[in-house]
Structures are given as C-alpha cells and as structure tokens.
Amino acid sequence: MNASERSEKLAQHNLHDKPKGLLAGLSQRLARTSASIVGQVQSLLRRRPTLDAEFFDELEAILLQADVGIKTTTRLLSGLSRNLKDGGQGRTVSGDDVLKVLKDEIVTVLGPPEPLGEAMESPTVIMVVGVNGTGKTTTVGKLCYRFRKSGSQVILGATDTFRAAAIDQLEIWGNRAGARVIRHEEGADPAAVAYDACQAAKARGADYVILDTAGRLHTHVNLMRELEKVKRVVEREIPGAPHEVLLALDATSGQNGLIQATTFKEAVEVSGIALTKLDGTAKGGVILAIRDSLGIPVKLIGIGEGIEDLRDFDPNEFADAVFQDLE
Amino acid sequence: MFENLTARFQETFRKLRGKGKLSEADVDEALREIRIALLEADVNFKVVRDFVSNVRERAVGQEVASSLTPGQQVIKIVSAELTRLMGGREAKIQHSPKPPTVIMVVGLQGSGKTTTVAKLGHLMKRQGRKPLLVAADTRRPAAIKQLQVLGEKIGIEVFATHEGDDAVQVASSGVARGKFLGCDMVLVDTAGRLHVDDELMAELGRMQKEILPQEVLLVVDAMTGQDAVNVASSFDERLELSGVVLTKLDGDARGGAALSTRAVTGKPIKFVGVGEKVDALEPFHPDRMASRILGMGDILSLIEKAEAGYDQTKAGELAEKLRTADFTLEDFQDQLEQMQKIGPLDEILSMIPGMARIKGVGDMKVDDGRLRQVGAIINSMTPEERKNPGIIGGSRRRRIAKGSGVRVQDVNVLLRQFDQVKGMLKQFGGSGKAQRRAMRKGIIPFMQ
Known part of the structure; x- marks a missing residue:
C-alpha cells in the first residue's frame, strides 16, 4: 500500500465512522460540558437551597470555571437575581427554577441563530482566520465537504503559505472532499494565492471559494496587515466578497479568546465564529463574552476530527444540550 | 472589554x-x-x-x-x-546516562507539539548534541511532512513512515533508528489528542512503555482557559509527565494556565515558546510569568528599573528645557533613549501608577517598531537640524528619509507631531498633565 492509498483509506475511515444524527451527536458530545455545569448547579442547590450572597458567589464560580468570564457572568447573575427576586431573599427555590432562568439568560445573550453569509451571485467567498492551532485547516476541510455533499463546486485557496506543510494538509482535505486546491509555493504571497483562487472560481463557475489563512497571533501587527491585504484582494476581485469571515476559535481558550475576536474583528471584520474542539471537556464559555461585547455570533461548531464533525450552531439547541440532563 | x-x-x-x-x-x-x-x-x-x-x-x-x-x-x-x-525545581532536560535520551512530546490538538519538537531539536543541536526527530503523529494530515520540512530547515534528520501507521511502532522504530545512527537525543512528536479520548490516551501509555522516555513533556497553549487543569491532570495521571512547555507566549494571553498546570501536576514548566521561528524557545522565568499573570503592571519593578535607568541630571535638564519650551529633537531623542533603557514601552506605560486611571491610556497600543523608526529618523539628521527643525525643507526631508530607510511621509509625520507636542508642552509649561493630554490625543509619535 503506497502513501496515497493509505491516506485515502484514512480519509474513508474518517468519513464513515461517525454517521450520527445532528442532535444525537451534538448532545452526546456536549454531555461532558452539560454534566459538569448541571451537576455542579444541582449539588450547589442541595447544599444551599436559599438565595443568599454565598449562593451567588458559588454560582459565579461555576460560570467562571466554564470560561464565561467575569463581565458576562455578572450579567447572567444579575439577570438571575432579578428574575428570582419576587420571593425575596431566603426563599426556597427549585433547581428547575434556577436552571430555566439561567438557560433563558444564556439564550438571550447568544441571540438568534445566524446562517453563513451567501453571495447573491456565485461564488461565495469564505475566509477562515484565527490564531495558531485553533483548527482552521480542519474547519476548511469539513466546510468544503459539507458544500460538496450538497453538490456545490468548491475551490480551496491555500493562503497559509507560512506553516510547514500547511499546503499539503489542505491538499489532503481537498482530495477527501473532492475540491480543487489553488496553491503556490511555501513562502509565496498569500494575497496572490487568494487572487488566483478568486480567478479560478470565476473561470470555472464555482459556487464557493474557501480561503485557509495562516494562523497568526493577533499581536503581530505585520501579520494582521498581511491578512487585511488578502481581504482587500478578495474584495477587489469579487464584489461583495468575502461573504463570510470566520474566526476559528478553540473551545479550550480562555479570556484571551475575547481579545482575539476583538483584534481580528478590527482587522478583517469577522462575521462569525467557528467554535472548534468542543468534543473535549472545555466549555467554550468565552463565546458568551464575545457575543455580549462584540456581537459576533457563533455559526459553526467543530465536534471531532472526522470530516462530518461540523455542525451549525444553534443557540437554543446549544442551551438545551447544556441543560438537557436536568430532571 | x-x-x-x-x-x-x-x-x-x-x-x-x-x-x-x-x-x-x-x-x-x-x-x-x-x-x-x-x-x-x-x-x-x-x-x-x-x-x-x-x-x-x-x-x-x-x-x-x-x-x-x-x-x-x-x-x-x-x-x-x-x-x-x-519556580522551585531546576527545570532542565534530564539526560539519560545511557544515550540516547528519549523525549516524548504530548498534548491537545493545535497546542504546538510539532513546532516545539523542532525547536527542542534545534536547541539540542546548538548545544552540540545529535538529535533525531521522530514523526509519530500519523493521524493529522501532513503532520509528517510538517516535521520533515522543519527538520530539513534546521538540518536535523527526521525518522518518518506513513500516515495511518501504528504510532507506537513508529516511535519504537524511531528510537531504534536513533541508536543505530548514534544519536544522543530522540525527540518523538505525537498526534494531538483529547485527554478524554480513552483509546488515544491508552496509545500514549503503550508508547511510553515501549520506548521508556526520560522526559514526557506536555505542551500547553498559553491561551488555554479553565480546562488546563483537566488536561494537565489527565495527561499526568496517564503518563506521569516530567514537565510542561508553555507555547504561544508571544501573544497577549496572560497565561494563567501556567499556574494552573503547575498547581495540579506539581511538574515544572521547562520551556516557553515565544514565536514561530525555530529559535523561539526560551527557558521559563517564574518571576516574569508571575508579573504577567497578575497583569497589573509591576509597579515595584518600574520603580527599580526607573531608578537604575534614568539619569537624574539629564532629567533635571530636560525639565528645565520643557519649562522654557527650548525642547529640541535632540532632547526628544534623549528621552526616547532613556525610555528604551527602561524597557518596552507598553510595559512601562502599564507600570506607571495612575496611568490606567486616565481614560483611553489603557487601550493605547504602543508600537516599538515605530519607536525605533523615530530614532532612526532623528539619527539621520544633522545636529543643526535637530536643534532647529525649522530649517528642514523638502530636500533635507528626502535626504533624511533616504538615510533612515523610511518614506518622506514618515519624516513629515514625525516633524508635525514634534511640533504639536512642543506646542502643547509650551502651552502647559511641561506639566505632567499636558503630557498626559498629549498622549490621550494620540499625538506623541509611536503611540496610536
């Protein structure tokens, strides 16, 4: 078996090993998240059936540990205390009361679900950006597969010309999903790759162009400028593009996620977030802070390494899944 | 925010x-x-x-x-x-008395394992050792290629087989290969995995039993949130880590994960990653990390540094000049040099007590690159021009721009800003209030 056969086999494996229903997969994977939050809230309620200051301190602790961040935690808790205030302090409340109110608050913060941006006239251009190691290339691969499955033609642009073998990694995803990858040499100008990808999409009448950009820390001014340039080229080549600028955000990231989102939004007008690696124990609570302060909605979630492990983000479904174990 | x-x-x-x-x-x-x-x-x-x-x-x-x-x-x-x-324990790589020293590098996806392996190899090579890199990440597409490319760049041999191969076998063959080649270090890059993925965690356990590494290093992204404790303790329980490498510290994450992992595992942080280049790996400094995590600006260290770095006589002269508004580009350059002695600008700003209370200053970004540029521009002027910027006409501006490698516009901007600052200082007699006002308005160069 040669190398390409092996990689083909691996792709097949990844493609077929997780054919779960949308909700089933999501709930199952989010169970770890929900088990811990719900479990803690329930045990907290057993210990402290009344609403005193200590109760709120402990509730605050639970949310902080979910990476929700201090500001959003405060907002959630003030909403909670407002809604439970009728009975006054010291009233006995049920766990259901508290959780329902908390869930409603979370849904309110997250706002209504929002779809990916689409062009009126093909091609739709999607840029995927983010710091290093958040799963940009994997997200591009999964997204490409999703579009291909619905019969669309997709062009992938290997605009990560910096990281060693990033282009090869994207090629492998392209092969798996059946999309053409526009590539230059390592070290080439990413904007030139973006240009070629746009040209190729126009020439072939492709429906989608997805640009996999290099990971960059938002603190590196020059690299952020490079990203702005890529976006400018796209804007120039295809009117109205990019139709979606997705920030790949690692669910394990803490409060720095908010700073990342702020800086990338300033540079390239991030329009949505792909929250990746939600299949671990990390809660991804920073998305609440991001939505709360920046208004950027989460549009996709990554819940595994398989090519189908990408889901639309639905705030209601998310909140339901977080609290579904509640009796 | x-x-x-x-x-x-x-x-x-x-x-x-x-x-x-x-x-x-x-x-x-x-x-x-x-x-x-x-x-x-x-x-x-x-x-x-x-x-x-x-x-x-x-x-x-x-x-x-x-x-x-x-x-x-x-x-x-x-x-x-x-x-x-x-801090505490000496955090160095434990070398095996019987080479090769085998190091396993493990962690979550995207934490920076492959890059860290290359950086460690580079460091070892510079210390005169002969390392071998082993590509045991056979899962992620092109991970092997990534290590090969990096290995070639730094001139270190890479042992690799094929994507999809059994990682334990690859690691074991890699170590054997290292022995055969007479290498004294074997660095094993493993696939990223979730700490809750039993199957893959068990694979790491088998690999450890098979290759008996002296070191098992957990790579942790400095941006990790609360989950860092779960990750670190799970990996530690399975593999008994010997240390931690904290990556992506060149960002602005405060890096609380460093304290979390240390607290739950008791294992030392041995290295920190501070950039994408292969030499961007540094030893860990607990005191710097402490100040960074606190994030409140180390007021004490500002006082120490400023006392050591600032020349009192010059400061007196400067104050006098400010008072009489006899402030030239030369003084301006002096002031820049004084500041550079103290440290990076935004760090200093954050250390100045009271600064954060001034609206807007907290969000101000300081561009050290621009600061260097300003220095270069002033250096390209003649003493006469520095004393009397009024004489700098078009032709002089072109010469200065050429000499300092900037555009003429940059020279113009600097001169304009200097004029504004000077005007403001004159107006307020050089009081601290005026300087703060100048900063707030963003007209002091190198501040945006």
Missing part, C-alpha cells in the same frame, strides 16, 4: 495608602481584586481559591516596609507567592 484591571487595582490600593500595617479588612479587600485578576488571567478557579487563602494568611498583620505603601506591600507578597509557586 473588561474594566481595566490595573485601574481597579489602583483604586483598591489608593484606599490602602497611608496605613502602617495590613489589617484583615485591607487584605481582604485587596485579595478580592486579586482573585478577579487571576480569574481573568484564566487561572483555574480552584487554584485561585487556594492561592488567595494562602496569601491572606501571609499578609494579614504583616508590617509594611518603610519604603512601601501598604498597597505595594500586598503586591509584593502576591507576586512573591506566585513566583514561588511556579
């Missing part, structure tokens, strides 16, 4: 000022803020709780040193305790 932390701290410490001894109430009030600071730095909640109660015990009733305010005394205790927690 969050309410500026430093501002909040100073609010608290302002209240503490003027008291001779730390009372329980004083300490409690300060610690409430410190708790929030640590949480915002992503230190795990439970770790914060323990830490705060430790500090409370130490701080209450402590005499305030005569040279410090009570607030500074609390900062001192907090930062000493943080440093102590993260």
